[in-house]
Amino acid sequence: QDDKEVVTVVKVTGENWFTRMEEGVTLYGEEHDGIGTRQVGPARADAAQQAAIIEDLISQEVDALAIVPMDPSTLEGVLRRAMGRGIAVITHEADSLQNTQLNLEAFDNAEFGAHFAEDIAECMGHEGQWTSFVGSLGSLTHVQWADGGEEYMAQFPEMELVSPKNESFNDANRAYELAKEILRAYPDIKGFQGGSAIDVIGIGRAVEEAGLEDETCVYGLGLPQDTSAYLESGAVDGIAFWDPKDAGYVMNILADKFLNGEEIKTGDDLGVSGYEDVTVTDGPGEGKIVRGQAWVDVDASNWSDYPF
Amino acid sequence: MITIESSHNNLDGVAQKVLRNFWVWSAHHPAIFPLFLIVVTCLSVGAINADFWQLSNLFDILRASVVRGLFALGVLVVLASGGLDVSFTAIAAFVMYTLTLFVVNVVPDLGIVPIFGIAGIMGAGLGALNGLLVSYLRAPALIVTIGTQYMLRGFLLTFIGTALFMNIPSAMDAFGRLNIITATAARGSEIGLPVYFLILILAATVTWWMLKHTLIGRAIFAVGGKPDVAERLGYRVKSVRVFVFAYAGLLAGVAGVIHVTANRLANPFDLAGTELAVIAAVVLGGARITGGMGSVVGTMLGVVLITLVSNVLILVGIPSAWQTAILGAFILFAGLFFSQLDRLAMR
Amino acid sequence: MSSRQDFQLLFLVGINAAIIIAAMTLVGERFMTLYNFQSMGTQIPELGLLALGVMLAMISGRGGIDLSGIALANLSGVVAFMIAPMIIAPAVSPVGFLLSFSAIALGVGVIGGAINGMLIGYAGMTPIIVTLGTQLLFTGIAVGVTGGSALQLGYIPVIDDFGNMPLWGVPRTFGVFILIALALAVLLRYTRFGVHLFLMGSNATAARFAGMRVKSILFRTYLLAGVLASIAGIIIAARTSSVKWDYGTSYVLVAILIAVMAGVRPEGGYGRVTCVVLSAIALQLLSSFFNFMQISNFFRDCAWGLMLLLFLANTRVEWSDYVPAILRGRGE
């Protein structure tokens, strides 16, 4: 009997985030016998290319797919056919997806957004103007974080949200230019919530150039090494992230368990930190959503603990 | 029996004559078009939001114009010779990423001047390859450079690397932070005009001088006007083609390094997809996509216009989602304007 | 020159065969399953239709090209999605919804194609600049009206079946694609418009002197390309059950690659529907083959670029000059 084949399909190959994820994917395969794991992804962030890759994987009759969708809605049809052909479908960052068997969320997205908002509000003394960024409006999770933050802030009447959900298109330079514009349009702004992992880099640069390291509060998703310079200078006050390596690893755990017919229940320990006590709820379709509490807070004091 | 009266020949009214003279005049000064749009945009944005009129804002627009401006100068030169280049972003990405990796890993102490030198040489080499292909495949430059764009980018990402790279060489980092002058913004923060802005000024001056005052410059326009005639009159059409693409490549290489120093990171995925905005800027500046026409002043105004449009939308409260549509409308508007201009000027 | 075209056809058949043989030997029977062929079949139409649009633009000459295809396809989907539910809710009648969706999308295609056609045909603008501008304009409108997010159709069985499920073993969209290609081939070969289009592409001045309505032919050509793009938009929407402004950003190049590989001459006057279809199939086979072989997707971009240049070089070489005279059908 051949090894079971589990293929992880990411949004785009090569970005640091997914390079880190691949470590987890590969590790799972190495640590477990009877299962082969690998990761693939399109060369550019294009939903069509991701769909084409999945089509071909279905034809290759892999046993399970673990997918981080570029744009969940465009994959519904493909994934339904995958399941129809007996392929297990595990997804990540796509809790709106109907055609999935298990969707993994590192945490509750609204809570994650609220967490940033909490930091920002604290840092700003619960008053003043703030804004939020998203990689793109199509990135569901980014939007959920921004919404989560907004909801949390509602309790502070003195907090004013301006120009919400600026789209950086995952481009640091774009984020930088947007941040500059916002600083100009709202000279009194103090709070920035980043969306895509690259947003804080752009915002940080704008803040640093304006010499406003001490007056602003910048929090958002980010990777420690990439953001380290701005964390050190204080332009970015704090980041949080979930370790993509763990996410990749856990997706493969879920795939393996699913293939073995094991059920996942609330309270299960998946053996990876942050996923020791998962919550399982029903998704919008037949499938279930598995949530951990896997975010990590990083600031100037501890970024060097993370090698990526 | 009918009498044929064709309407458009009846330009008898004085008003029509003035209008006609205006058209002819603007055909010779195409830079008037972007200038007009810039003034209109500035006035309307300024009227909606007075914050627009800040020195720091001007600095921001100039700073954001540098990389696009360098690209645009290259595109201008290629367009003037009757070609079209869409591979310059790939060249820039290739040069900036490989060079940054090379400097960091091999010669971390390399100064900024040699870095720019190497970038220019690499870019020029890759550009020359474009020129050779266009000459020898005798195919439309657009299609050839689409091909090289994919090849270069694919090669970069397959064989060189994909990782975002934050620890750029110190020389590049320091250069990116050097300012010529700084202005104090509303909140007391300092906004600077970076030194690399001077590179754009330098490149624009050199390009202007080259196009206007050197033999190769005039040869470029000659080839762009009528390549077969130019060939017969003794212009080395092939060399001119290779030269213009190499020149565009050189500027792209330099622009790539500036992109890294300004962003303080090297991301091989960057710059892809910005070609159209650059070509739009050059076309808005009055260069003809069919070759033989175009000016540095017009191009620079076109670049400022595009930067303006993409930077001021937040100030006036237009969602940035509409930016692309506005850009497209601008291109169509400019293309229509200039094509009608050509028709009228040619009678 | 017809021998040149026959050669191109033979060449494309050869390429298809070569890829299949390579896949059989290197991948094995997993490649040769009915399911895989059906899956590839569902992926071909959208690109194939866009490539046919590029072909039409190229045939018409004057540096003809259509860079706005995928933008218009997406815009058609977006606009149709926003308007169609107001006419017939999908829950009431899925078929009615699909029909009104398609009709609106086609309407958008007609309008978009007409804009291109007017500007190129009647205003005399250069195709590159026009389709560059409309590419941005169409994309921009689609971003603007959706605010950038994807719109989900949800699971509507009729639409999903149309987009993804085979009928008598053949994916329906592929069937539609072949029918459209056939119709287009007939249009180009057996109607006045078609015959005139090719002649005009080879010599626009002579066409004007011969009394062809050059402006109107250009207009109709780009209009047709717009309609083909909107059909691609309908197929994309059906296949992915959603519409989004930035779907298929890589299609601009790939459509041009397919056309050039099919021997369509960028200078105008030549191009065959059959060759474009074969070329689209070859590219899909190759693409799937790369996926089966687990070849890096970055490398595939590199390969596409290289292939584009190689095929351009190929059209510059008169291969039949190197074929011994005996092997040539007709002696000199």
Place this chain on the structure above:
Amino acid sequence: MLDSEHPQGTQAATASPFLETRSLHKHYGGVHALKGVSLRIERGRFYHLLGENGCGKSTLIKIISGAQSSSAGQVLIQGRDMTGLGPIAALGAGIETVYQDLSLLPNLSVAENIGLSEQLVEWSGKLFHRLDLSRLRDSACRALEVVGLPTERAFLSRQVETLPLASRQLVAIARAVASEAGLVIMDEPTTSLTRREVDNLIRVIRRLQSEGAAVLFVTHKLDEARDIGGVGLVMRDGELVHECDVSKATNAEIGYWMTGRELQQGRYRDMQPEKLPPLLEVKGLSLKKAYEEIDLSIAQGEILGVTGLADSGRNELAMTLAGLAPAKTGSVVLGGNALDLSAPDRVIREGVAYVPEDRLAEGLFLEKTISENITMSILDRLRSGFGLVSRSRARQAAQNTLEDLQIVAEDIHAPVSSLSGGNQQRVLIGRWLAAEPRLLILHGPTVGVDVGSKEIIFRIIQSQADKGMGVLIVSDDLPELLQNCDKILVMRNGRIYQTYEAEGLDEHTLYSAVVGD
């Protein structure tokens, strides 16, 4: 035919002529344009290259000046082999050329068009060498002065495309005379010049000659050639057939060498038809800068000739009647109904067919097949089931035309580019005959067509007229008009200058009317 071993004519073979060609051959697809041309050109002399349209004059010049490569043969300049070295080498060796199409760069200024090549050649290879503006201006001024154009700044910096045709021609000439060339070649430089400009040009040329340059002049205007004097080189069908002292030869002699037959042959037009119903009535037709107040009429079965110099307005008149250059005022009636001249397709639908002058650029789809070229005008009639064009009917129609017009071709699916000039022209005429027009306009119907083809074409024209088709021939080939027409209109300066009955008219009378002596 001349060849190098047996030099004939007036000049003695000196040791090393400035330029020598040895059995040059040139093929364009199916056309054998040069068939072994050998000639010698000495410094300080004047040469006239004479010959019928399409006999290969321009081709010969392009090869000498390096703009095209020959298929076989050699070009020697001052004894050095310069074959196929390209235009820069030719310029460097002192050959300056004014091409028939002028070869100006439309988007550059007058000064640049004149003076740039000089500096490019001088600094060849030094890309960034500064453009010497003052020198550019100086040499442009000098050259413009010589040809009698203004020399002020405003003119120097004008874009060439904004100049009128005559000035453009003078600019092209100025460029050639600006440099101290060893050989100045001019391909029909006087076509759009006024008499005064021509006189001026002749003065310029004499000065060049006195400074030791050779001048090679291509012209159709024999009288002009005689005024200038020098060696006449006569070409026929791609061969150099005769060399003579041009001022001593008569028109009839030169005509004989050019065509290989006596000029005035029997008319093809046998009988003057009796009064036939009118077909086309043109009244008061005017087009700005082209022609004014044109009145003419053509009856069914009548053949009308229109001639005049290139700038006489005859070309524009032909274009107007074809719907290609809508007139400003005037009326045109065809068969009793007003004819809408606003677009070619309308004119064609009313039964007017136009065979343009420039077969290659304006008439034929060279890469396309004979069948496609012929049947494109009658696709509507070839429809069968479902309104689709029937391939078999198209084949049949093309085959019929092929036979009717005796077109020599491999088969109807061969590309037109593979045919010889005469057969190409017959394909073009066949296209329009297939459409069965009421009025056939032929613009230069036998330009570049060999004698045999000419005859066939003339017979076709006659038989169509006999069937009742009205024919309008616009041409500068006077014998052709004399042989074929019932009436001949001579146009001058945009107006109809004279109307002649062709029967009994002699070529000299017609010629003087045309050139206006």
